[in-house]
Amino acid sequence: MNDLGKTLLPDVNALIIEKLNTYPADVRELAIQAIRLSESYPETAVAEQLQTIVRKLAKQQGGNGL
Amino acid sequence: MILHKMIVENFRQFRGRQEIEFWAPSLPHHNVTVVFGENGRGKTGLFRAIMFCLFGERRLSQDGDVPREELLLVNVSALEANTRQPVRTSVELEFTHMGQSYRLRRAILGMPDGKRIIEEEDEKRLFVITSDGNTQTVPSIEIDAVIDSILDRRVKDYFLFDGEKIERLTRASIEQRREISAGIRNLLNVDALETAIRAVGRVSKALEKELSNSSHEELSRLLKHLSDNEEEQTQLRKQLDGLADEMGLARQEVDKTDNELKKFNEIRHLLDKRKLLEQDLKGQEQQADEVLKEMHNLVCKASALIVSSTVITVFEHIERQKQKGEIPSEIRRDLIERILADDKCICGRVVLKDPAAHSHILDWQKRTSDVATQDAALNLWRYLSEVRNHFGDNADLVEKRLQQYGNIRSAIANINRSLENVRNQIGTSERQDATKLDEHRKKLQDSIITLEADARNAQTLLEQLKQEEERLRALLKEERLKVGRNDELSRRSILARDTQDALKGVHDQFTREIKQLIGQSATQFFRKLLDKEGRENLRTIVVNDDYSLQVLDRYKKPFLANISAGQRQIMSISFIAALARTASRGGQIEIPLFMDTPFGRLSFEHRQNLINHIPTFASQWILLATDTEFRRQEANLLKTSGKWGKFFILRPTHDGNTTIEEQDINSALAILRDEEDY
Numbered sequence: 001m002n003d004l005g006k007t008l009l010p011d012v013n014a015l016i017i018e019k020l021n022t023y024p025a026d027v028r029e030l031a032i033q034a035i036r037l038s039e040s041y042p043e044t045a046v047a048e049q050l051q052t053i054v055r056k057l058a059k060q061q062g063g064n065g066l
Numbered sequence: 067m068i069l070h071k072m073i074v075e076n077f078r079q080f081r082g083r084q085e086i087e088f089w090a091p092s093l094p095h096h097n098v099t100v101v102f103g104e105n106g107r108g109k110t111g112l113f114r115a116i117m118f119c120l121f122g123e124r125r126l127s128q129d130g131d132v133p134r135e136e137l138l139l140v141n142v143s144a145l146e147a148n149t150r151q152p153v154r155t156s157v158e159l160e161f162t163h164m165g166q167s168y169r170l171r172r173a174i175l176g177m178p179d180g181k182r183i184i185e186e187e188d189e190k191r192l193f194v195i196t197s198d199g200n201t202q203t204v205p206s207i208e209i210d211a212v213i214d215s216i217l218d219r220r221v222k223d224y225f226l227f228d229g230e231k232i233e234r235l236t237r238a239s240i241e242q243r244r245e246i247s248a249g250i251r252n253l254l255n256v257d258a259l260e261t262a263i264r265a266v267g268r269v270s271k272a273l274e275k276e277l278s279n280s281s282h283e284e285l286s287r288l289l290k291h292l293s294d295n296e297e298e299q300t301q302l303r304k305q306l307d308g309l310a311d312e313m314g315l316a317r318q319e320v321d322k323t324d325n326e327l328k329k330f331n332e333i334r335h336l337l338d339k340r341k342l343l344e345q346d347l348k349g350q351e352q353q354a355d356e357v358l359k360e361m362h363n364l365v366c367k368a369s370a371l372i373v374s375s376t377v378i379t380v381f382e383h384i385e386r387q388k389q390k391g392e393i394p395s396e397i398r399r400d401l402i403e404r405i406l407a408d409d410k411c412i413c414g415r416v417v418l419k420d421p422a423a424h425s426h427i428l429d430w431q432k433r434t435s436d437v438a439t440q441d442a443a444l445n446l447w448r449y450l451s452e453v454r455n456h457f458g459d460n461a462d463l464v465e466k467r468l469q470q471y472g473n474i475r476s477a478i479a480n481i482n483r484s485l486e487n488v489r490n491q492i493g494t495s496e497r498q499d500a501t502k503l504d505e506h507r508k509k510l511q512d513s514i515i516t517l518e519a520d521a522r523n524a525q526t527l528l529e530q531l532k533q534e535e536e537r538l539r540a541l542l543k544e545e546r547l548k549v550g551r552n553d554e555l556s557r558r559s560i561l562a563r564d565t566q567d568a569l570k571g572v573h574d575q576f577t578r579e580i581k582q583l584i585g586q587s588a589t590q591f592f593r594k595l596l597d598k599e600g601r602e603n604l605r606t607i608v609v610n611d612d613y614s615l616q617v618l619d620r621y622k623k624p625f626l627a628n629i630s631a632g633q634r635q636i637m638s639i640s641f642i643a644a645l646a647r648t649a650s651r652g653g654q655i656e657i658p659l660f661m662d663t664p665f666g667r668l669s670f671e672h673r674q675n676l677i678n679h680i681p682t683f684a685s686q687w688i689l690l691a692t693d694t695e696f697r698r699q700e701a702n703l704l705k706t707s708g709k710w711g712k713f714f715i716l717r718p719t720h721d722g723n724t725t726i727e728e729q730d731i732n733s734a735l736a737i738l739r740d741e742e743d744y
Contacts, residue, residue, distance in 0.1 A: 016259055016572055023568045030565040031262070031572075038261035046265035047272075050562075054269060058557040 096711025103716030109690035119157035140176025167195040247613035270562035587644035597671035681709035
């Protein structure tokens with residue numbers, strides 16, 4: 001099935017991030033930032049910081065003509 | 067993690083300072099320690115001391131509802147001897163992990179306070195011993211994080227197997243599902259992912275609200291519907307969980323009532339008969355469901371049977387025209403029309419001069435149709451020919467299924483009649499107490515039927531919502547193509563929603579994979595630990611979607627209900643070993659496995675397999691055993707394995723305390739008894 005057995009526990013977030021590879025770049029970027037922030041901050045603080053990241057990514061999308 | 071040594075001081079039964087060495091550096095491959103003692107001597111107390119030292123916890127999972135004030139760690143006789151003076155209780159643990167050595171010390175002060183005894187934290191210190199022999203102190207604030215990185219506190223309880231836990235894990239009960247679910251959830255360690263999902267969800271909701279005030283009404287409407295749909299699905303899932311819990315409780319109550327009823331010997335045969343009939347009924351109902359599902363799948367094919375006579379009439383009509391040469395016609399209509407228009411045959415003769423030939427051509431003209439109509443008729447003929455060929459097969463299949471369904475319904479009706487009859491006999495039993503119990507049971511069964519119906523309805527509703535969700539997503543995809551490119555707010559909202567979906571998808575995939583991985587790993591252990599007979603029949607351990615455990619037989623059929631108490635114990639040990647292996651990242655289990663009286667229900671072959679295999683799976687095996695289960699036979703097996711390093715006896719003292727006494731393993735054989743001695 002996969003190499004979960006070898007990579008569990010401490011590397012769990014790295015494994016999750018790897019699974020996000022199949023998603024579009026902006027979704028992946030936002031998801032990774034959300035996980036990274038969630039490692040250190042509570043939910044509300046993460047949501048606040050994500051607002052800025054979402055705005056930045058959406059602007060970039062617009063700039064790329066997407 | 068390998069435990070080397072523990073020093074306890076005034077801890078529970080252990081008065082004064084006492085030491086236990088679990089592992090000797092001179093015998094690095096001897097990773098088995100046996101702690102031998104009667105019940106109540108403090109075997110579990112040693113595990114408690116380790117948990118206290120590592121995590122500051124005094125409560126073990128098996129303590130259940132025992133109030134905290136009753137879970138004293140301080141040695142009470144030391145406290146009594148030391149009236150009015152606090153007594154220091156401490157545990158010091160030396161261990162290695164990933165080649166690094168640690169020394170951890172935790173202490174509390176116990177003191178009387180009126181009739182109560184209070185305990186206050188006194189000391190917590192962790193030292194790391196570097197390779198050059200120097201000692202570094204870990205700052206107090208970092209100690210918990212360091213220990214958690216060595217052994218996550220959320221999975222710690224799995225490494226003490228006691229009889230109760232073993233029993234609980236294999237029972238088909240809510241507690242079992244919760245226990246396993248908690249074990250796997252803790253192991254997943256996806257806290258950050260779950261926080262991220264909720265945080266992105268908040269952002270998404272806020273943006274949807276903002277969008278609803280903008281000009282993109284349709285996009286906003288769709289996003290809102292999707293959110294509502296997801297919320298409804300979440301509520302329905304919760305409802306289904308609640309119903310499953312209620313059904314589980316009702317079934318447990320039925321089992322309990324059955325056990326009570328069995329005490330009435332005069333109706334025992336009726337109870338057995340009822341149980342068989344109920345099992346049969348369940349089997350028939352399952353079969354009926356399966357046949358209904360098959361019939362549902364046949365609807366598309368079988369619908370043509372309704373118009374079979376029309377199909378055959380049309381087919382035969384075209385066929386007749388074909389036979390007559392009208393389709394396709396011998397001469398093309400456009401050719402005849404050209405002859406009539408030119409008044410000249412293809413041979414050059416003038417048609418009008420020959421009235422018989424002219425009339426013949428007019429007759430041909432009537433019988434022929436245009437090319438497109440002919441092609442359509444021929445295509446229809448081919449299609450109907452194909453459809454017609456399957457009529458026989460489909461009709462047979464439908465008839466067979468209908469007959470099968472009818473037979474099953476009739477069998478169900480017969481079983482229900484027999485059940486009613488048996489129930490009446492139980493109900494009219496002279497034993498009024500039995501009758502009351504049976505009425506109680508009947509009410510429970512009725513409530514299970516109602517709950518099952520509620521669960522089916524909720525499930526159907528959930529399926530409908532899922533279909534609606536798919537439809538909404540498709541509409542959303544179209545809508546976002548229209549508006550998403552030019553509007554930043556829409557782009558933000560869509561991005562947040564897509565990210566939330568992506569994170570949820572990863573979470574689901576991850577959970578599924580972990581369950582599968584644990585099932586596979588548990589199966590490997592199970593196959594090694596089972597006796598020959600068990601290995602022949604029992605093949606796979608599965609962690610179901612609802613987190614219940616199941617074992618499949620050689621025909622891949624569920625077999626948990628039929629396995630023996632010993633096999634259940636082996637199954638639980640395999641599951642916990644799989645959890646431990648997964649927590650140890652697939653390699654050797656780097657967590658010491660404590661087993662409290664593990665051999666109780668096991669056959670000698672099972673004991674033999676445990677003794678031969680556990681020391682190779684685990685980095686350390688600490689057996690807490692009584693004299694009724696750890697006998698000379700087991701000791702001989704362990705000695706032969708070459709893995710047995712240490713042997714301790716917990717001896718009672720005159721004042722009701724316990725002393726830890728190390729014995730040479732050779733002398734252990736002299737102390738232990740043979741099976742015949744019992």
